[in-house]
Amino acid sequence: MTTMPAADIRPTDFAAVRALAAADMQRVDGLIRHRLSSDVVLINQIADHIIASGGKRLRPMLHVLAAGAAGYRGDQHIKLAAVIEFIHTSTLLHDDVVDESDLRRGRKTANALWGNAASVLVGDFLYSRSFQLMVELDDMRIMRILADTTNTIAEGEVLQLLNIGNADVDEAAYLAVIERKTAVLFAAATELGGILGGLPDNQIIALRRYGMELGYAFQIADDLLDYVSDADTLGKNIGDDLAEGKPTLPLIYALQNASAEQVQSLRHAIEHGGLDSLDRIIAAIRDSGALERTHARAVSHADAARAALAALPASTHRDALMALADYSVQRTF
Numbered sequence: 129m130t131t132m133p134a135a136d137i138r139p140t141d142f143a144a145v146r147a148l149a150a151a152d153m154q155r156v157d158g159l160i161r162h163r164l165s166s167d168v169v170l171i172n173q174i175a176d177h178i179i180a181s182g183g184k185r186l187r188p189m190l191h192v193l194a195a196g197a198a199g200y201r202g203d204q205h206i207k208l209a210a211v212i213e214f215i216h217t218s219t220l221l222h223d224d225v226v227d228e229s230d231l232r233r234g235r236k237t238a239n240a241l242w243g244n245a246a247s248v249l250v251g252d253f254l255y256s257r258s259f260q261l262m263v264e265l266d267d268m269r270i271m272r273i274l275a276d277t278t279n280t281i282a283e284g285e286v287l288q289l290l291n292i293g294n295a296d297v298d299e300a301a302y303l304a305v306i307e308r309k310t311a312v313l314f315a316a317a318t319e320l321g322g323i324l325g326g327l328p329d330n331q332i333i334a335l336r337r338y339g340m341e342l343g344y345a346f347q348i349a350d351d352l353l354d355y356v357s358d359a360d361t362l363g364k365n366i367g368d369d370l371a372e373g374k375p376t377l378p379l380i381y382a383l384q385n386a387s388a389e390q391v392q393s394l395r396h397a398i399e400h401g402g403l404d405s406l407d408r409i410i411a412a413i414r415d416s417g418a419l420e421r422t423h424a425r426a427v428s429h430a431d432a433a434r435a436a437l438a439a440l441p442a443s444t445h446r447d448a449l450m451a452l453a454d455y456s457v458q459r460t461f
Contacts, residue, residue, distance in 0.1 A: 144448070145448045145451050153188070156185070156213070157179075160214070164179070170242070170246060170250070187212045190314060190317040190318055192205050193448050194322060194449065197437075198321050204265060208320055219251075222247075222248060224240075258278075280308045288374070291374070295383070295398040297380065298380065302380055306343070306347045307343075310343045317339055331439050338453075341430070341432040345429035349423075367410070370406065373400070374398075382416040390416070
């Protein structure tokens with residue numbers, strides 16, 4: 129584990145958090161590039177595109193920060209961080225195919241450039257590469273957590289697919305998708321940091337709880353941004369979730385408080401997709417107070433994430449995890 133001198137990390141200071149993890153993340157990126165390499169040309173082309181697309185690498189960064197907060201001083205966190213990023217990236221490739229997306233992080237998606245078949249198969253390659261790395265760690269506890277996590281993510285993908293076009297999806301069903309599709313990988317990333325550091329069970333559980341709550345906060349905030357941001361800042365088009373018929377929390381809350389006429393428009397938009405009435409839909413969401421309620425729900429999960437960290441000893445890495453909880457609900461992209 130590469131360390132930096134202790135320094136104050138202010139809430140929402142994402143740049144300071146990244147600086148703390150920078151040395152480790154440079155090693156993670158190097159390993160990712162090395163292990164993405166294949167003698168199959170198309171895999172290399174898509175892999176290069178994925179790497180060039182950037183992204184915050186939040187999930188592997190969470191792992192190296194959690195390992196730091198757990199006092200870990202070895203090297204296995206680098207390989208585990210790469211595993212976590214491979215799992216995440218493979219789900220993105222599959223997501224973009226299912227959602228028929230052509231834009232991610234402001235760039236053309238792999239399926240838009242190479243087609244659905246290539247994207248699905250390279251996603252499978254990343255999954256299998258992640259399991260090769262897991263085996264190299266030769267730790268059954270770690271492998272079990274990651275195998276269970278990967279399976280749960282797949283369940284979340286199917287649950288989300290079943291919810292598309294369903295205007296009767298409620299908050300509990302929405303949160304069930306978030307837990308499986310997003311939060312479990314955050315939770316695994318932080319839990320594994322605690323395991324590497326040899327923390328007692330109560331502190332490992334606290335790190336897992338932190339990751340789970342952070343995952344909820346991050347995804348709810350992301351769904352909120354779909355109605356308040358734009359393609360230049362968010363990296364995708366406003367209303368994309370609506371166009372795909374995804375009943376996310378702003379829509380669910382709006383259906384509870386909108387006028388009868390607005391409810392009819394909202395239900396039609398979810399059930400039929402498309403952006404024909406996007407301006408009216410966004411106005412209905414805003415008039416209903418759904419955006420404020422959604423933000424408050426995200427903040428409640430961020431607060432729960434911070435509270436979970438109280439079980440850990442004070443450290444700069446713990447401060448960084450605290451800051452990420454604030455950042456998750458105050459970011460604009």
